[in-house]
């Protein structure tokens with residue numbers, strides 16, 4: 629039997645080329661050496677720019693959905709939208725806000741944190757290790773049935789998309805919106821030394837939070853303190869985000885824009901398989917395009 633093992637290992641490696649990022653979270657529980665951003669970044673096939681524009685157009689207010697971005701009088705108010713909440717796959721709430729730093733949980737003594745609590749809503753997460761999104765507590769209570777906790781979500785910050793989980797809520801008076809864990813905030817804006825007392829103030833961060841039980845990161849991928857399996861976070865994120873993009877009629881991530889030379893110039897219903905894309909048969913081409921001399925072309 630022993631000679632079979634290398635063969636088995638080799639073939640498994642071929643079937644699953646993505647190395648599972650199972651981690652001992654405590655090794656990343658550091659303010660300056662958290663998990664690399666690649667562990668929770670969206671795949672290049674996700675149409676980030678198009679999702680950001682679509683998010684800016686969402687207009688249907690959810691219930692109990694409007695909150696100030698900080699507690700000074702006259703602070704801008706932001707509304708959580710429910711336009712995307714009825715899809716059967718990839719249903720989500722969406723809003724655009726600033727990004728303050730939350731360090732509740734075991735890293736509550738992070739730099740600048742004045743009012744930390746040692747627990748987060750569904751555990752005692754490590755803000756240095758877990759990319760999480762915060763929502764106002766009242767909103768979480770109103771939508772508890774579809775937001776049971778640890779739902780996968782994403783932020784779009786500075787043109788990049790990162791996945792995280794709904795890990796904490798804000799119960800200040802007034803409750804404020806636009807907040808994420810230390811790791812998420814500092815990954816979004818790595819040059820700004822964001823900390824418990826210094827957030828990203830511009831209202832230009834898109835938050836997408838998936839709803840329903842199918843969007844909850846399973847207990848096999850996290851424990852009370854840490855995410856232990858980033859591959860699952862990423863694959864759930866890509867899958868939910870792909871469904872959402874499809875529901876919104878969006879196609880084309882950077883897959884299209886990074887194609888060199890014969891880059892397809894038109895958009896079509898199957899991103900990366902539009903006019904000019906490489907093909908070997910017409911099944912490789914979108915819509916009713918045919919495959920002529922190795923390129924998708926009009927029939």
Ligand SMILES: *[C@@H]1O[C@H](CO)[C@@H](O)[C@H](O)[C@H]1NC(C)=O
Nearest residue numbers: 697698699700702703704829
């Ligand atoms: C609160 O938000 C407003 C923008 O709405 C900003 O001008 C102000 O500086 C913020 N205050 C604090 C304390 O961050």
